[in-house]
Amino acid sequence: MSAPLPPALLATLQVRQPLLWLNPQLGSALPASAPTAQQVQAAAARLQRCAGLLAMLFPELAATQGQIESALHDASALYAQPPYHGVQGRCWLKGDHALPVAGSIKARGGFHEVLAHAETLALQHGVIQPEDDRRLLASPDARALFARHSVVVGSTGNLGLSIGIMAAALGFQAVVHMSVEAKEWKKARLRQRGVTVVEHAGDYAAAVAAGRATAEADPNSYFVDDEHSLPLLLGYAAAAAALAAQLAAQGVTVDAAHPLFVYLPCGVGGAPGGIAHGMKLLFGPHVHCFFAEPVASPCMLVQLASGGDAPLSVYDIGLDNRTEADGLAVGLASPLVAPLMRAELSGVFTVGDDDLFRQRLLVEDHCAMAVEPSAAAAVAGPHWLCNSPAGQAYLAAHGLQGQLADSHHLIWTTGGALVPAEEHQRFRQRGLLLQG
Numbered sequence: 001m002s003a004p005l006p007p008a009l010l011a012t013l014q015v016r017q018p019l020l021w022l023n024p025q026l027g028s029a030l031p032a033s034a035p036t037a038q039q040v041q042a043a044a045a046r047l048q049r050c051a052g053l054l055a056m057l058f059p060e061l062a063a064t065q066g067q068i069e070s071a072l073h074d075a076s077a078l079y080a081q082p083p084y085h086g087v088q089g090r091c092w093l094k095g096d097h098a099l100p101v102a103g104s105i106k107a108r109g110g111f112h113e114v115l116a117h118a119e120t121l122a123l124q125h126g127v128i129q130p131e132d133d134r135r136l137l138a139s140p141d142a143r144a145l146f147a148r149h150s151v152v153v154g155s156t157g158n159l160g161l162s163i164g165i166m167a168a169a170l171g172f173q174a175v176v177h178m179s180v181e182a183k184e185w186k187k188a189r190l191r192q193r194g195v196t197v198v199e200h201a202g203d204y205a206a207a208v209a210a211g212r213a214t215a216e217a218d219p220n221s222y223f224v225d226d227e228h229s230l231p232l233l234l235g236y237a238a239a240a241a242a243l244a245a246q247l248a249a250q251g252v253t254v255d256a257a258h259p260l261f262v263y264l265p266c267g268v269g270g271a272p273g274g275i276a277h278g279m280k281l282l283f284g285p286h287v288h289c290f291f292a293e294p295v296a297s298p299c300m301l302v303q304l305a306s307g308g309d310a311p312l313s314v315y316d317i318g319l320d321n322r323t324e325a326d327g328l329a330v331g332l333a334s335p336l337v338a339p340l341m342r343a344e345l346s347g348v349f350t351v352g353d354d355d356l357f358r359q360r361l362l363v364e365d366h367c368a369m370a371v372e373p374s375a376a377a378a379v380a381g382p383h384w385l386c387n388s389p390a391g392q393a394y395l396a397a398h399g400l401q402g403q404l405a406d407s408h409h410l411i412w413t414t415g416g417a418l419v420p421a422e423e424h425q426r427f428r429q430r431g432l433l434l435q436g
């Protein structure tokens with residue numbers, strides 16, 4: 001299949017040379033179906049009213065009264081390192097690698113969707129009333145109801161962990177279809193929790209398709225569809241308001257004189273797309289969102305650069321979607337998210353696997369955080385923006401060069417807290433070898 005991409009861009013992608021691509025359609029009209037601020041607030045309200053339930057189900061949440069939130073960290077020590085000289089503005093790190101229970105950004109969307117489904121079922125069957133305390137979702141009646149229903153998902157690993165853990169904790173039969181990248185320890189952890197893990201030799205899209213097919217055949221089965229799900233997207237988008245409050249608490253203003261640049265690792269696009277959309281709803285043109293993708297799996301870049309809605313995958317341009325960034329190993333972007341990002345995303349930069357391990361090591365050594373390789377994908381974002389010709393072109397086009405010193409850069413670290421210590425040791429060794 002011939003790809004409708006500009007020849008120079010296509011050539012750079014095909015030789016896997018990292019680049020910063022700027023989205024020419026930034027600022028175009030959003031699709032009519034774009035989630036509204038009210039929908040995002042409703043998702044945040046759902047997570048709030050379920051906090052007491054979560055604190056009951058997961059002892060590790062007792063200290064935070066059931067809040068699933070992460071800290072905002074100062075990252076100036078990281079950006080004082082040699083590869084990043086020339087980065088202007090203040091740098092922050094949003095630590096979703098340490099989100100409780102699921103250990104990744106998938107807690108946001110995944111927990112929201114399972115809780116929404118549990119509420120819907122319990123209301124339908126009269127087990128709770130609309131105004132009831134959601135702790136009733138842990139009652140014997142609710143558990144008996146959920147035990148007759150299954151929740152199914154397809155995943156490269158972290159979404160499966162998030163959905164599997166939450167569904168099993170509520171008493172659902174949980175089934176996770178895992179793609180070829182999925183790490184053994186993620187499967188083992190789910191099995192320990194009583195989740196059924198189905199292993200596939202195929203990629204992410206194949207695992208999702210398998211899950212969808214089994215769920216469609218069973219009326220008591222609910223499929224969490226990572227490629228099309230609005231409840232997932234809304235759960236991610238709800239992160240924006242919490243982040244805005246954290247920034248305000250640090251005295252950070254976001255306006256024309258103080259732009260905010262946000263850098264997010266992207267797989268199918270749901271997590272970073274939901275957060276970017278939530279941020280745009282709050283801060284409009286003053287927030288600039290960039291995605292990071294592996295050079296082998298730049299699915300959002302390819303879809304947006306194609307200029308249209310016809311699906312275009314990384315396989316279509318001759319890439320193999322093979323990367324150590326298991327959380328980002330997706331060949332085709334979400335058709336729900338891509339049209340939103342066409343209007344709202346500033347650009348995409350790509351990263352090679354060796355750089356993932358170098359960046360992971362820098363985060364470990366200068367921020368004292370152990371993140372997984374996928375979660376280090378966005379670390380070079382401020383460097384691309386401040387120090388590359390494409391970044392300079394973006395700043396010039398938006399009249400931002402004079403504001404750079406007063407700007408804020410926020411790097412989203414998206415997973416790592418559940419990774420076994422031996423795996424982190426291996427990641428560290430690989431970074432040290434590359435550092436040479």
Ligand SMILES: *Cc1c(COP(=O)(O)O)cnc(C)c1O
Nearest residue numbers: 158267268269270271327414415
């Ligand atoms: C899933 C995941 C992402 C990206 O989320 P998508 O919704 O797939 O785009 C980023 N980092 C990690 C660690 C993930 O697990």
